Amino acid sequence: MGVAVVGLGNLSLTQILPGFGEAKHVKVTALVSGEREKGQAIASQYGVPEKNIYDYKNYDQLKDNPEVDFVYIVLPNSLHAEYTVRAAKAGKHVLCEKPMATSVKDAETMVSECQRAGKKLMIAYRMLYNSAHIEAIRMVREKQFGEVRFINAVNGQNDAPSGQWRQIKALAGGGSLPDVGIYFVNAFRYLTGEEPIEVTGQMTQPKNDPRFREIEDVSTFTLRFPSGVFATGSAGYSYHENRHLRIMAPDAWFGLDPAFSYDNLTMQIGRKAGKANSMEERRFSPKNQFAVEMDHFSERIRAGKEARTPGSEGVQDHRVLDAIYHAAAAGGVVKLPAVSQLDSTRGPAVEEEKSGSNGFPSGT
Ligand code: NAD
Numbered sequence: 001m002g003v004a005v006v007g008l009g010n011l012s013l014t015q016i017l018p019g020f021g022e023a024k025h026v027k028v029t030a031l032v033s034g035e036r037e038k039g040q041a042i043a044s045q046y047g048v049p050e051k052n053i054y055d056y057k058n059y060d061q062l063k064d065n066p067e068v069d070f071v072y073i074v075l076p077n078s079l080h081a082e083y084t085v086r087a088a089k090a091g092k093h094v095l096c097e098k099p100m101a102t103s104v105k106d107a108e109t110m111v112s113e114c115q116r117a118g119k120k121l122m123i124a125y126r127m128l129y130n131s132a133h134i135e136a137i138r139m140v141r142e143k144q145f146g147e148v149r150f151i152n153a154v155n156g157q158n159d160a161p162s163g164q165w166r167q168i169k170a171l172a173g174g175g176s177l178p179d180v181g182i183y184f185v186n187a188f189r190y191l192t193g194e195e196p197i198e199v200t201g202q203m204t205q206p207k208n209d210p211r212f213r214e215i216e217d218v219s220t221f222t223l224r225f226p227s228g229v230f231a232t233g234s235a236g237y238s239y240h241e242n243r244h245l246r247i248m249a250p251d252a253w254f255g256l257d258p259a260f261s262y263d264n265l266t267m268q269i270g271r272k273a274g275k276a277n278s279m280e281e282r283r284f285s286p287k288n289q290f291a292v293e294m295d296h297f298s299e300r301i302r303a304g305k306e307a308r309t310p311g312s313e314g315v316q317d318h319r320v321l322d323a324i325y326h327a328a329a330a331g332g333v334v335k336l337p338a339v340s341q342l343d344s345t346r347g348p349a350v351e352e353e354k355s356g357s358n359g360f361p362s363g364t
Contacts, residue, residue: 001069001298002029004054004062004092006083008042011097012074015262017046019290025298029067032059059083063090070095070297072124076171077178081106088117095122095297099182099321100314102173107318111311122297122307123314125186126289129296129350132256132265133187135284136247139254140191145271146250148229151191153184153245155260156218156236160211167211175215177203178321181235183260185320186313187245188223188231193342196223196231196320198335201328211237221324226338262289296350306347316345 003026005012020028030052033039039053054062062068070093073083081101084094094114100123101107114121127133140148156176165171166179189195203216211217218236225231246255252271258264267282300307323334 001026001301002067003027003095003294004030004032004052004065004068004071006032006059006071006073006087007075008033008035008038009074013042015288016072016074016290016294017042019288019294020046022288022291023295024291026294030054030062030065032056032071060086060090062087062092068092070120070301072294073097076165077173078102078171081110084110084121085113088114088119088121091117091119093120093122093297093301095124095294096314097124098186098314099173099178099317100311101318102170102178104315104318104322107311107315111315114311120297120301120307121311122293122300123309123311124290124293125309125313126293127183127187127260128190128309128346129292130265130284130289131287132259132267132284133190134350135267135282136245136254136256137191140247141193143249145252145254147227148192148247148249150248151188151229151231151246152248153187153231153233153259154235155180155183155243156234156239157241158236158238159241160237162211167213167215169214172215174321174325175203175205175212175217175219176235176237177216177219177221177324179235180237180260181219181221181233182317182321183243184231184233184235184245185223185317185324187259188225188233189316189320190343190346191247192225192227192229194225194227194229195316195339195344196323196336197226197338198222198224198333199320199323199327200333201324201326203328206238209238216328219324219328221327223320226340300347308347308350310345310347312345 031039032054071087073096080096087094201221204218205212217238220234223231243260244257245259254269263286269280327334
């Protein structure tokens, strides 16, 4: 399928466009950029014809281009809703980067407008297509080490230059929470398959750091799930890169460190071995995560099926993010409606390929 990449910033240039080289079912056929010369340079690098370079004004003319099946929106968060709705009206399916939007209302509009246009919407939650995370889900759901009691995660970094759009609330929607915290809001939900019923939150906003005039730096929160699983996470913009996930069960702890990076995801399992404690490490075969998710979307479009992470998955994350912000502002616990069905916001699970995609032990 042909893909129009919308926005030629850091993620598009360093991950998504190179990822097409590893994709089996998609190719980049159009680019959307506000800078013509940049668009031309990237187009010639990736073999995109000049006639398929669009800007943000003539974007709607994609409707006349049969070489584009879906758009991949890689713009600042507040623009996701507008460019999703315009793409759906132009008759294109939409793959949209996380966070899906900057409000629950915009996220719901994206879902309803894609439905109205009869077009599919997928949110680019790359971890749900990654072998290491798929294996962690299996271990939790099959109770490999007993019933999971507690999950903990951290996702933080200290690399945004001062003045970036990520620090402007109107463009980003918030700070570390929607940008990097969303990875484990989502992970806590997909590991358990449940939806949280109680939420608490706390945030810091250092007065002496210009990056945090409008947005939070560290965001810490807890989610309580109906089965009793308790999860805590902390996202941050001012500490050295650190991205881990740990799951605690009666017979072992297991998790990923790093957990949310583009590569080198590694699983650790700690358990009793006789009188000692053992630690096993598993590595997973590297695959470009963006190639995998784009291929998945093209296959689901072709099969007429919902993506594993459709718009409804993003809407629910925004509801949880909202609850965390409310809890942080007001103190105390915010309650969310109980949902009895597991995986209620997700499409069918990903069928992993037999060769090369499963984790393999690399020593203890
Ligand atoms: P970026 O700033 O590097 O790129 C954004 C692009 O949007 C730039 O080309 C910029 O010119 C363009 N743009 C158009 N209108 C703009 C406006 N009004 N203000 C600012 N820029 C404008 O950002 P990025 O890091 O590539 O992030 C883009 C999206 O991708 C975000 O939604 C982000 O959350 C998401 N993202 C996802 C991952 C992931 O691992 N899935 C990683 C990084 C970023």
